[in-house]
Amino acid sequence: MGDNKPWALISEVGEQGYLEEIIGIITERFQIICYKDFLQNPQLHGPKIQVLFVWYYPKPEPWLLSLLPSLKVVASGGVGIDHLDVPYINRLGVKVTNTPDVVTNATADMALGLLLASARKIVEGHQIAVNPKTTYIPQSLMGVEVAGSTMGIIGMGRIGCKIAQRGKGFDMKILYHNRNRRSVEDEQALGATYCENMDDLLKESDFVVLAVNLTPETTGLIGHRELSLMKRTATLVNVSRGLVVDQDALVKALQSGTIRAAALDVTHPEPLPRDHPLLSLPNVLITPHIGTNTYTTTRKMVQKMVENAVAAVKGQSVPNEVS
Numbered sequence: 418m419g420d421n422k423p424w425a426l427i428s429e430v431g432e433q434g435y436l437e438e439i440i441g442i443i444t445e446r447f448q449i450i451c452y453k454d455f456l457q458n459p460q461l462h463g464p465k466i467q468v469l470f471v472w473y474y475p476k477p478e479p480w481l482l483s484l485l486p487s488l489k490v491v492a493s494g495g496v497g498i499d500h501l502d503v504p505y506i507n508r509l510g511v512k513v514t515n516t517p518d519v520v521t522n523a524t525a526d527m528a529l530g531l532l533l534a535s536a537r538k539i540v541e542g543h544q545i546a547v548n549p550k551t552t553y554i555p556q557s558l559m560g561v562e563v564a565g566s567t568m569g570i571i572g573m574g575r576i577g578c579k580i581a582q583r584g585k586g587f588d589m590k591i592l593y594h595n596r597n598r599r600s601v602e603d604e605q606a607l608g609a610t611y612c613e614n615m616d617d618l619l620k621e622s623d624f625v626v627l628a629v630n631l632t633p634e635t636t637g638l639i640g641h642r643e644l645s646l647m648k649r650t651a652t653l654v655n656v657s658r659g660l661v662v663d664q665d666a667l668v669k670a671l672q673s674g675t676i677r678a679a680a681l682d683v684t685h686p687e688p689l690p691r692d693h694p695l696l697s698l699p700n701v702l703i704t705p706h707i708g709t710n711t712y713t714t715t716r717k718m719v720q721k722m723v724e725n726a727v728a729a730v731k732g733q734s735v736p737n738e739v740s
């Protein structure tokens with residue numbers, strides 16, 4: 418395409434996972450302008466931009482979209498599209514795309530990583546091991562056994578299924594709750610038992626793992642009532658979105674021992690304000706939304722984003738269009 422390559426707006430190079438190789442994948446097909454440079458002179462740059470690559474940021478808010486009259490597609494990285502007002506963007510004649518499938522394994526790994534780290538106090542162990550001033554008292558690092566325990570997965574889409582597979586590999590009993598029951602073949606392959614009533618799953622699970630999309634129905638899905646149904650020895654693991662959990666209720670449940678612990682890759686907001694109580698509770702493990710953060714997955718996501726954007730610019734059928 419040479420100099421005639423279409424223009425794309427991206428978040429700042431060096432930020433938001435835009436590693437050098439990633440930039441290379443994008444610049445094979447597009448000329449790029451960074452958000453910071455764009456903001457210096459939006460009137461000059463805005464009209465030429467046909468693609469907006471979004472990695473949660475820059476948020477395609479109405480004021481930004483109004484500066485991009487030639488925009489054809491908002492190509493978002495990751496599977497979640499809760500940060501995008503898809504109907505609004507579509508009404509402007511702009512397509513929206515995401516990158517499902519490629520994020521599945523990395524996110525499922527993260528769920529198991531958090532589960533194991535919380536169960537076996539791996540982070541606390543590291544802190545003791547590297548701090549010469551602390552004395553190791555075995556009881557302080559006593560964990561819970563994963564094999565033989567019950568994992569309850571809420572949201573049995575692609576990621577939920579991969580979490581189930583991994584749980585099965587750890588000899589866990591698997592329960593799941595989902596809008597739609599999966600086929601008997603799927604259930605048998607995953608060794609997973611359906612709980613039509615989410616309350617049953619909450620009561621029986623040692624680890625409750627959230628893998629739902631954020632929708633109006635799943636916002637605040639886990640609140641005071643749901644946490645109270647969980648075992649006092651149970652751990653909540655969240656790799657979906659922070660807003661699926663009522664965080665105030667979670668803080669109370671963790672402070673009062675209603676549940677044993679929480680391991681969260683997602684919070685609301687991200688990052689949490691430094692004085693947020695979740696950051697100082699001893700029974701909380703938090704990572705900064707890194708579920709998809711591996712080189713392999715990041716590369717695949719960007720390849721997909723570019724594939725989607727190229728198709729949209731050419732007016733061809735777009736592989737991962739969401740509407």
Ligand SMILES: O=CC(=O)O
Nearest residue numbers: 495496497520709
């Ligand atoms: O959070 C990650 C994703 O939506 O893929």
